Amino acid sequence: MSSKNQKILYMGWLGYKNLGDELLWDLFKEKFHTAMEGQPWELTSTPPRRFIYGLNVDPFDVVILGGGSIIGQDSIDFLYNAMKKGKKVIIWGTGIDWIEKEDLKLIEKGHRINLYKYLSKGHCEKLVEVIERAEFAGVRGPLTYEFIKQMGANEDKLILSGDPGVLLSREQEVAEPLRRFEGSKVIGVNWGTSYNKIYGGSEKKVEGQLVKAIQSLIKKGYKFYFYSVWETDIDFTKKLYNQLNDADNIILDTNLHHQQYLLDLISNFYFTINLKLHANVISAAADVPPILLAYRYKVFDFAQSINLNQLAVSTDCLTIEEEILKLEQLIASDRENIIKNMRSPIQRYKNIINEPFNNLLYVGKQWPS
Missing domain, CATH: 3.40.50 (Rossmann fold)
Known part of the structure; x- marks a missing residue:
């Protein structure tokens, strides 16, 4: 040497x-x-x-x-x-x-x-x-x-x-931020912007469909936790939160957390819905199924790498709300198999x-x- x-x-x-x-x-x-x-x-x-x-x-x-x-x-x-x-x-x-x-x-x-x-x-x-x-x-x-x-x-x-x-893995229990949702299934949501440089070209349309899907899922009893992975995204996440205007069922986190804290937090969620690539990566590393809002090539690239093709919803899809609701049913019925199928390539x-x-x-x- x-x-x-x-x-x-x-x-x-x-x-x-x-x-x-x-x-x-x-x-x-x-x-x-x-x-x-x-x-x-x-x-x-x-x-x-x-x-x-x-x-x-x-x-x-x-x-x-x-x-x-x-x-x-x-x-x-x-x-x-x-x-x-x-x-x-x-x-x-x-x-x-x-x-x-x-x-x-x-x-x-x-x-x-x-x-x-x-x-x-x-x-x-x-x-x-x-x-x-x-x-x-x-x-x-x-x-x-x-x-x-x-x-x-x-x-x-x-x-x-x-x-x-x-390579990330869970280190410790982080449950305090979700204490008021104890006993409920929590869905993590990552939102933000790519300045409309996305498949379909309109973040506003995607956001509108996402709002409807979240409202439908709240009616089913889910709670929500909103988080960001890029400083620029925080204001866009606030805007999404304000559109929903439902503080009883949604927690807005405006902090930009270290990846380890975020992974430990996400590990408490039932599943996540994410725009940004590494929000999806962290969710998968936490053994929590992500619904991937696949806005560019790189998101499809990652989804296919860990057997999550079926959970990727392209942002040029005209029925994003319906697709998210269908995927919620899929996760509810087959969550353990989905986790097992993504865990295998991750270990490799x-x-x-x-x-x-x-x-x-x-x-x-x-x-x-």
Whole structure:
């Protein structure tokens, strides 16, 4: 093993008070410090609100493309440059996003799409070469996997590793916030905004359907707990709460919690309804079935990775209220099997996503001459 003081760079979309990106960096740090205990290696991340822009790769020995939907032309260029300079490259549960709904449907059916609508031919070729030379190339879900496979990537190198957020697990009981709902089934709701950059193009329409579904579920005896995973979403969640105007049956949480507290809290819920990707990831990691408001490619990617296709409701659906009510009935009748079916791939991903740490980030390995 190399005795040199290795410098490790984690690439992540950090500094925007978005719990999803921050929790993935936190998980990587935690795993790194546990695995590398006693080693004089330095771990740093891309600067807050700057990502890789203006960053020099030369000082680093290992470059990690972290979790999140950050496969794009700029990140590919950075990784390719790092690889060409002899840096070791690891892709750690990364995904792709922004694929149009029509192409999503084609990929789901196993058909080829025009990749060059999203990445140039040159960038596709670079990513294929990066994956070929990477120490570990793990991607979030089957839709990301299929997209990259269509580029011509080596399937022996490309790994379906799952979202690293599934590494989270319950630590302690957090029930106090729900004390006044004791004895009732509670549904968690995560709402927010993507500035209408969603399938269907209208968050207002989705919100209107969600309001009706919540009102129907309250009539069935459910209580609700509203929470956010991005600072910007809090005002949108307040707006949803105010539309419903039902403080007896709904708790509004305007805090942005640490991921561990949120997971421990969610573990008390009967199920959740979530807009944001990592609200769904945390719910699944807590063994609580999520109804996924699938607003972009990345949500379908995650849903399919853990056998939750049937619980994903596309935001361009015209009958979202009805779909949510149908899924409530499905969860009520088959909750344990749903949990069992998502738990199996999650356990598999936990083993795969730990592989780079079990191999000490491959820093003792040399390129063949």
